[in-house]
Amino acid sequence: MNARIDAHGAQLDQVFAALADPTRRAILTMLLEDDMAVTDVAEPFEMSLAAISKHLTILAAAGLIAQEKRGRVKWCKLDPDALRAASVWMQGFGQFEPVNLDAFERFLAAELDDGSATADAAPSPGAEQIPDGH
Amino acid sequence: MNARIDAHGAQLDQVFAALADPTRRAILTMLLEDDMAVTDVAEPFEMSLAAISKHLTILAAAGLIAQEKRGRVKWCKLDPDALRAASVWMQGFGQFEPVNLDAFERFLAAELDDGSATADAAPSPGAEQIPDGH
DNA sequence: CCCATATTCAACCAATCGGTTGACGATTTT
DNA sequence: AAAATCGTCAACCGATTGGTTGAATATGGG
Structure with missing residues (x-):
């Protein structure tokens, strides 16, 4: 009876728990630019790689990404x-200002607000910034 | 250097982790109505009580609530x-429709979207269908 | 067919989480 | 002063988390 509830x-448990990890947020930020x-x-x-595979499984279980296997490669895409x-x-809990962003500002906001994408999760050698697009 | 980041x-880790627990979300929903x-x-x-006290500490550490001790009573209020x-x-990750709600609709949305709000949090309506442990 | 690439599986580990209980300090109330 | 109430602390517990390694399972290319 409370199964639906x-x-x-x-x-929501799964979604918030998935978002609570900086590595997973960084992955989402990466997927904002491109399927990978x-x-x-x-x-x-x-x-x-196995650890990342686990993170992706968690993101998929939360419904935050979709995964599709084509050939031997499994593609991951954002699913908002x-x-x-x-x-x-x-x-x-309160109307937050709609934060009306265009596509580029959206990307910047994600990059700045989840700084961990650069600092926590990226390789220390400052080699590749996560969203290498810009 | 990356201290700020x-x-x-x-x-964000703390906020999302705090939101990932249904008891804590239920507490926030309760505090939406009144300081307690x-x-x-x-x-x-x-x-x-000790378990709830821990949950409140976690919510406060995440900045989601503020606590003020007056006398021997510690009051908890939402801090959005x-x-x-x-x-x-x-x-x-995408402009979601602003969902412009007035106060009552806001409460309803919280109740419905986190279905657990009805069972977990709705304090008054007599029902004691609180999440039975586990 | 053989080999490299892509991904997951399985077992393990330390650390954290969500909960309990009982004792405790601080404040009201009687 | 004594007793009751409010809330936290400390120690403990089982379950979960985030990571590791090494083997296994496709699939694709020479």
């Missing part, structure tokens, strides 16, 4: 629906 | 600034 809450294969997602990080659900929940 | 990322003392926050839940920061981060 539990499911609903559990989904698992190996490419892992490349800028200092941890093992779950983020929207969490965002709506938050907005219940 | 780390602080920023760490703050620790004992009153704990009353609808099936867990110990940290939520706003997290919300802004999320909006970097």
Whole structure:
């Protein structure tokens, strides 16, 4: 009877828990620019491929990304629906200014607000910045 | 050098991790209606006062609530600034419709979107369907 | 067919989490 | 002064998390 309720809450659990890790937020930021294969997602990080694979599984379980296997490579793409659900929940606590950003400002905001994408999660050698686009 | 950046990322870590627990989300929903003392926050839940006290400490560390001790009672009030920061981060992933709600609709949204709000948090309506432990 | 590439699986580890209980200090109340 | 109330602290517990390694399972290319 409260299965529906539990499911609903559990989904928020997963989304927020997924977002609570700086590596996973950095991955999302990377996917904001482009769909990527698992190996490419892992490349800028200092941890093992298996660890990144686990992170991607968690992001997919939360509904934050979608994964599609084409050939031997598994492509990861952002799936903002779950983020929207969490965002709506938050907005219940006060209308935050809509923060109307165009595409580029959006990217900048993500880069700055989750500084960890550069500092925490990227390889120390300052080699490749995560979102190497700009 | 990356102290600022780390602080920023760490703050998001704390906010999202705090939101990842249904008990803590339920507490926030309760505080949306009224400031409350620790004992009153704990009353609808099936867990110990000490456990609720820990949850409140986590919420306060994340900046999601503020606590003020008056006499022997410690009052807890919602502090939406940290939520706003997290919300802004999320909006970097796509403009979600601003969801312009008035106060009552806001409460309803919180209740529905986090289905657990009905079961977990709705303090008054007699129902004691608090998340039974586990 | 053989080899390299892409990804996951399985077992393990230390650290953290969410909860309990019982004792405790601080403040009201009687 | 004594007793009750408010809230935290400290120690403990099992479960989960985030990471590691090494082997296994596709799939693709020469």
